[in-house]
Amino acid sequence: MEARGVVKRYGEREALRGVSLQAGPGELVAIIGPNGAGKTTLLSILAGISKPDEGEVDSADSAVGWVPQQAALYRRLTVEENLLLFARLEAHEDPQASVQEMLELTGLGERRGEIVARLSGGNQQRINIAIGLLARPAVLLLDEPSVGLDPRQRARLWEFVSGLAGRGTTVIFSTHDIQEAERYGGRVLVLADGESLFDGSAEELREAVRGEAPGAADRDFETAFVAYLQHRGH
Amino acid sequence: MRGVRWLLLKDLQILRRSPLQAVLLVAYPILIAVLVGFAISRGPEDPRVAFLNEVPPQTRINVGGQELPKANVEEQICERVECVLVDDRAEALSKVESGDVLAALILPSNLVNKINSLSTLTPGVPEVEVLVNEENAVKAELVDDRITTLLAEANLRIARRIGNEGGRYLGLIVNGGKFKVLGETIPILGLRTSARILEQVAPALPPALRPALEEVTEFASQARDNLDVAKPLIDRLAQPIAVDKVVVGGESPPLEIFAIAVAATLTLAFVVVLLVAGSLALEREENAFPRLTRGLVSSTALLGEKVLLGVAVGLAVTLLMLAGMAIFVPLEWGRFGLWLLAILFSGAALGAAGAALGAAAREVRAVSLLAFMVTLPVAFLSLVPSGAVGPAVFDAIRVLTALFPFKPALQAITAALDQTGPGMGAPLLHLAVLFVAYGLIARLALRRFTAV
Numbered sequence: 001m002e003a004r005g006v007v008k009r010y011g012e013r014e015a016l017r018g019v020s021l022q023a024g025p026g027e028l029v030a031i032i033g034p035n036g037a038g039k040t041t042l043l044s045i046l047a048g049i050s051k052p053d054e055g056e057v058d059s060a061d062s063a064v065g066w067v068p069q070q071a072a073l074y075r076r077l078t079v080e081e082n083l084l085l086f087a088r089l090e091a092h093e094d095p096q097a098s099v100q101e102m103l104e105l106t107g108l109g110e111r112r113g114e115i116v117a118r119l120s121g122g123n124q125q126r127i128n129i130a131i132g133l134l135a136r137p138a139v140l141l142l143d144e145p146s147v148g149l150d151p152r153q154r155a156r157l158w159e160f161v162s163g164l165a166g167r168g169t170t171v172i173f174s175t176h177d178i179q180e181a182e183r184y185g186g187r188v189l190v191l192a193d194g195e196s197l198f199d200g201s202a203e204e205l206r207e208a209v210r211g212e213a214p215g216a217a218d219r220d221f222e223t224a225f226v227a228y229l230q231h232r233g234h
Numbered sequence: 235m236r237g238v239r240w241l242l243l244k245d246l247q248i249l250r251r252s253p254l255q256a257v258l259l260v261a262y263p264i265l266i267a268v269l270v271g272f273a274i275s276r277g278p279e280d281p282r283v284a285f286l287n288e289v290p291p292q293t294r295i296n297v298g299g300q301e302l303p304k305a306n307v308e309e310q311i312c313e314r315v316e317c318v319l320v321d322d323r324a325e326a327l328s329k330v331e332s333g334d335v336l337a338a339l340i341l342p343s344n345l346v347n348k349i350n351s352l353s354t355l356t357p358g359v360p361e362v363e364v365l366v367n368e369e370n371a372v373k374a375e376l377v378d379d380r381i382t383t384l385l386a387e388a389n390l391r392i393a394r395r396i397g398n399e400g401g402r403y404l405g406l407i408v409n410g411g412k413f414k415v416l417g418e419t420i421p422i423l424g425l426r427t428s429a430r431i432l433e434q435v436a437p438a439l440p441p442a443l444r445p446a447l448e449e450v451t452e453f454a455s456q457a458r459d460n461l462d463v464a465k466p467l468i469d470r471l472a473q474p475i476a477v478d479k480v481v482v483g484g485e486s487p488p489l490e491i492f493a494i495a496v497a498a499t500l501t502l503a504f505v506v507v508l509l510v511a512g513s514l515a516l517e518r519e520e521n522a523f524p525r526l527t528r529g530l531v532s533s534t535a536l537l538g539e540k541v542l543l544g545v546a547v548g549l550a551v552t553l554l555m556l557a558g559m560a561i562f563v564p565l566e567w568g569r570f571g572l573w574l575l576a577i578l579f580s581g582a583a584l585g586a587a588g589a590a591l592g593a594a595a596r597e598v599r600a601v602s603l604l605a606f607m608v609t610l611p612v613a614f615l616s617l618v619p620s621g622a623v624g625p626a627v628f629d630a631i632r633v634l635t636a637l638f639p640f641k642p643a644l645q646a647i648t649a650a651l652d653q654t655g656p657g658m659g660a661p662l663l664h665l666a667v668l669f670v671a672y673g674l675i676a677r678l679a680l681r682r683f684t685a686v
Binding site for chain 1: 247520521530
């Protein structure tokens, strides 16, 4: 997955200003930044949902799995019916087998017959991700996947996502949880006001802060991140 | 098209999971069918009217000393309304005030005397008393209409009888005959015979008297001729204006068929528009639209699937409703193919309109409200006949209703149900044009769905 010089405008406002990103197989990239930084816009462009005004994105839609922030599934259908529908739409040769595979992957086999609306937010998010995986994508885009999940559900989610990355799937996710980005993101992309400020590992970001605000760099990653933004006028 | 099949299945599964919605979809047309069926098969109920006849039983209307046969006023009035006989004015007033009856009709004791005075030198004004409770404008209008009609009919009957009697007297004067008065029969010579006698005796008179006699003979002839003309004039006085109805612009279908077509179209419109608009908005509410249109199905295919869903459910519900109607009113099942054609075209155009509404709004609730706000007034306006409002307003209504598929759908379904009236060609073409237009609007409006 590669994006070069992506620009996106909404009227006069520039939501993205020449953002570039590259991610290889098995890599976990966290996109972080304040509200309105352009995280969701960048992911929607990478997913092929929005078109950039300038710049290029190299990836075929079919190779990219997209998991939106809010679960994109039918709440009045059962877990199995949702998975079966999208497996059929993806034209899988054996949709039932794909459903079974996803149920095992998400650990929701025993709840396959339950109406989605009755599941917890965490379980809904697992189905949401499973649907994104039905396309068997080389790249998985997750827009704030852990929002609304309790710590236990978050842990299970990241265990699941890390497992995917371990099997070679490129995972790019946005999050507001800076600790989560540090813990699970092999690389961190910092966006602010549509601009890419940093692209590197969490440790490299600490190092950058250490030169500017030494006290902040040695504290938690969130403090270092805030100091980094403040030093650049955000 | 592969994806459309699975989406259609998904929407039917969702519909099945919404028992209230599914029940409403089936129960609503059945309820409408039963209500309309009862309404058109039983006809309007007679209004309840209190009736007090204070005229003495043996009193008769007298014209020129001749009593007319008993009129049976009470019987005739009670054929037209549900009579509640009361004993006095106070009871009549009480029943009107309590709402037990819509109105009270009181024939005062001097009514016949006043009518009889019409043929005297001092005519009075015969009056009947009507008590109405006008707490409700519609009710007041209904009662006014019924009472006015009853009185007009009574006046007409009396005028005819008087006219007949007058004509008989004129016949006696012109042609002669026998006239009974106070038990005695009086022979009447008549103008015709008088003139003939005078003509016969004229040659026997002295020449000096003949000019005067000829004048009298001439007058008798003129009087006879003019009174001959007067008789039809008197006859016409009872009903001076006759109606010669000429049907212009083709025949209309029977009222009950039109009522069925209105009920069926209304049901089809609500079911299809609400279902298509709602299911399309649901794709957005469930955040599924961007996921679906990322290569799984095209926006156009998704729209097509929604319209197909609306047409399929609308067809089933409308046919169910027509089958219900057939219990009350015989329908021409031989025209079933035309029913299908009309319902399919109507459903497609209504579905496209529903898709445009669904694409315009973001939430299912907002879409439902919008669909009601558009469909109900348009349906109402489509039923306004020409002449019921001013020409400018009617032109505006005509343009407005032509922009929405309800009116052409009603025309097509009416034509499909009954061969009387205009054909199906023009409405079907109209529906096809609206289908394309709303389809394009919906397709353009769907672009808003992709905005993240």
